[in-house]
Amino acid sequence: MSAVTSRLSKQQEMKLCSMLSCSRLSLLFKGSVHGYTGAAFHQKCDNQGPTVTVAHNISGYIFGAYTSKNYAQTGQNIADANAFLFSFNEREMKKDPLRAFRTYHIKGGRGSTPVTLCDTMGLEEGASAGLDIDDFTSILRGHIQGKYQSNPSMPLQTESPSFCKEPGLKDKIHTVVYVLDSSKVKLLSDKMIEKLAAIRRKANQMGVPQLVLLTKVDEACPSVAADLKTVYQSHSIYKTMQKVSSNLGVTLSAVIPVKNYSQDLELDIQTDILLLNVLIQMLRATEGFFDDLYHEQE
Missing domain, CATH: 3.40.50.300 (P-loop containing nucleotide triphosphate hydrolases)
Structure with a gap:
């Protein structure tokens, strides 16, 4: 069975790493492999520490969200002052290195x-x-x-x-x-x-x-x-x-x-x-x- 790999290009991953001030990312969950359900997401991502969620659209944009808190099914709202949303595309990356x-x-x-x-x-x-x-x-x-x-x-x-x-x-x-x-x-x-x-x-x-x-x-x-x-x-x-x-x-x-x-x-x-x-x-x-x-x- 082949390993599950990210859809992000090397340049895109480097940009995300720079935004998060980390050296590398580790893939936890991929919807096309593990299934597009909340249960599948939480099974792979709960209690993993800070995480970044990434989504793609057909126009070449990449959207995402970062949270420094653990994902957990507590049924309560979690406050995270360090959380943020982001988006970028290949054209922006070339114009704004x-x-x-x-x-x-x-x-x-x-x-x-x-x-x-x-x-x-x-x-x-x-x-x-x-x-x-x-x-x-x-x-x-x-x-x-x-x-x-x-x-x-x-x-x-x-x-x-x-x-x-x-x-x-x-x-x-x-x-x-x-x-x-x-x-x-x-x-x-x-x-x-x-x-x-x-x-x-x-x-x-x-x-x-x-x-x-x-x-x-x-x-x-x-x-x-x-x-x-x-x-x-x-x-x-x-x-x-x-x-x-x-x-x-x-x-x-x-x-x-x-x-x-x-x-x-x-x-x-x-x-x-x-x-x-x-x-x-x-x-x-x-x-x-x-x-x-x-x-x-x-």
């Missing part, structure tokens, strides 16, 4: 430095797309561990293995850096600006300083492409910096222009100078964060 929260340690000539950079999923216009504001808050507070798979439709739950319940000061974010493509600043929609404003307000409430990394300045201005040293003399780059400052509500000095390494095979001193300036401004902002923290403690 999962993105891991990653940390990168900067190394110096004699080993690691005390500087750690964290990278998250980017923002998107939709209410259930891009980085979730609750996940952003958890990241700032140090609750999210490295390699956590962000899921726009379901923020990290406190009972998840990826949730750090007692983060230390080193686990928290001390400076937030937004990365914007300088050639696309004019294309920012009102919805995206509103979402950025909501994220910025959350960081402000927590006293975390914020900077803006304005990338690809060489693609936004021909004169800068010809001579990177003229980046702070370029009128068009200055106007773009002003627009970013106004839209995001940050000071002009917090908007830092840089050129990306993309097709370059060798290091370029002018590119490195701009990137080093970013790191210096990040360190200064972080020092300001700690100064404020120590003053509050005093």
Whole structure:
């Protein structure tokens, strides 16, 4: 007799695992095999701990429900604050790939430095797309561990293995850096600006300083492409910096222009100078964060 297997594809199972913050799923019940009856369902699923129920339709959608409580035929209503419903399809999965929260340690000539950079999923216009504001808050507070798979439709739950319940000061974010493509600043929609404003307000409430990394300045201005040293003399780059400052509500000095390494095979001193300036401004902002923290403690 062949083993009973799930209808979920590998990608679909990975998406569910990321939503549930688990490493794998174990199939308990399959209606087409065990029968579409309540008795058959309860025989296989009762008292199995947290479970996720999945259903498919002919349009390619997957629907489901998660509960952290045991299924049991008690005849009583069971309250579960962690329960939720979900739905997705293959097209949405291709448009909205999962993105891991990653940390990168900067190394110096004699080993690691005390500087750690964290990278998250980017923002998107939709209410259930891009980085979730609750996940952003958890990241700032140090609750999210490295390699956590962000899921726009379901923020990290406190009972998840990826949730750090007692983060230390080193686990928290001390400076937030937004990365914007300088050639696309004019294309920012009102919805995206509103979402950025909501994220910025959350960081402000927590006293975390914020900077803006304005990338690809060489693609936004021909004169800068010809001579990177003229980046702070370029009128068009200055106007773009002003627009970013106004839209995001940050000071002009917090908007830092840089050129990306993309097709370059060798290091370029002018590119490195701009990137080093970013790191210096990040360190200064972080020092300001700690100064404020120590003053509050005093």
